[in-house]
Amino acid sequence: MNRSTKRSYVLYALILAFLAGVGVMIFNFIVHGDEWVSSKANKHVYNGGALTCGGTIFDRDGVYLAKTEKGKRVFNSSSTLRKATLHIVGDTQGYIPTGTHTVYSEQLSGYSIVDGVYKLKEYGKGNDIYLTVSAKACRAAYEALEGFNGAVGVYNYKTGEVLCDVSKPTYDIENKPSDLLKNEEKYKGVFINRFFSGLYVPGSVFKVVTAACAIENIPDIYTRKFECKGKTSFAGGTVICNGVHGKISFKEALNKSCNCAFSQIAVELGAEKLTATANAFGFNQSLKATKINVGKSRFNITGSQDYEIGWAGIGQYTTLVSPCQVVMFMGAIANGGAAAEPQTVKKIVSPTGLTVSGLRQKNSTISIDPSTADKLKTLLRSNVKDSYGDNRFPGLEMCGKTGTAEVDDGKPHSWFAGFSMREDFPYAVVVIAENAGSGYGVAMSTANKVMQTILKG
Ligand SMILES: [Zn+2]
Incomplete structure (x- = not known):
């Protein structure tokens, strides 16, 4: 081996080592770069742990919800709107995990793999984010809920756009209450977005799932008659009804939300079939709303006694569900069995005015x-038309189901979930008002108010 060959070996080894080093660096940069920039130690973007020079967050119509002014993050000038949009806009310190400030921190700070925070240095701000929510709809929902805690969600089941996402309790981010972390009763779970992450007893809203299972597994369900004497006894216990309905059909049982009929149907169907239908409706699944995880629901009646299956069939027992999942399955019913995944960002616009990301x-x-969805649609339309009254939802051709979910702490939770039949208005809605009593009350009127606001545009 001559001298020059030896030297070239050394050189190759050095080059290889160099390339390997570069490779590791690039790899780390791609994998961890976004973490480095949004790490709260990065002084370009964060000051005292708060995002200071991110882009503006707008609603779908261009109303600003949060922006940076003189190095300070400021929120919309209306205190009501700040409270109504707190959970979708989020805070700059990451207390609200589903807030846009947290979920889209990289996009807001303008970070990109190619030029890092270059944009931020050049333009002094990151990307602007246009949310899918309507400030008007959020305000209407917030006001309609009156003093009740709970959640309101509306989404376009064809595109997935979330038009309304309101969660209560809330607070004014510009005037943070001094007792926010101390007043357990007033601010219990205040950082949780109850629309996406709250888990509630579904109550009679779950009868839609039991009805779907019956349509698919009991061939003569539409011609059957059920007996309601105000309660039904099963092995192990009794299910109580909200009234005494006498002999009623399947359709009337859903219209009147008869617990006797639906608990009998659930026991006849059994654990295996009910569980299969519940799973198809998203129960026990990890559902996504694009970058936001939807609270994982629970339906478990394996090995349960008959009376427990009866209670589960009417949405009680150990079942829990998020309002977002309910509006998603309502959307699927409206849309022939499948519907769009909810999304909260309409578009992301770079400081140079370029749309870098749009709806997915x-x-x-x-x-x-699909045939079950079609039959459910007819039944849910009948609920409003023949039972609740179309005058509760003027012009909406509404389909829906109320729920009055019994809970341990006080009055029942009030639910309403449904959708408009109108081809030109593909929106599904869900309302839960905690301890507000019957679903006919504040839940139904809130659903109407928010849908009317969206209809007016
Ligand atoms: Zn009954």
């Missing part, structure tokens, strides 16, 4: 048989 089209993993 993706179906959720909830999947209902």
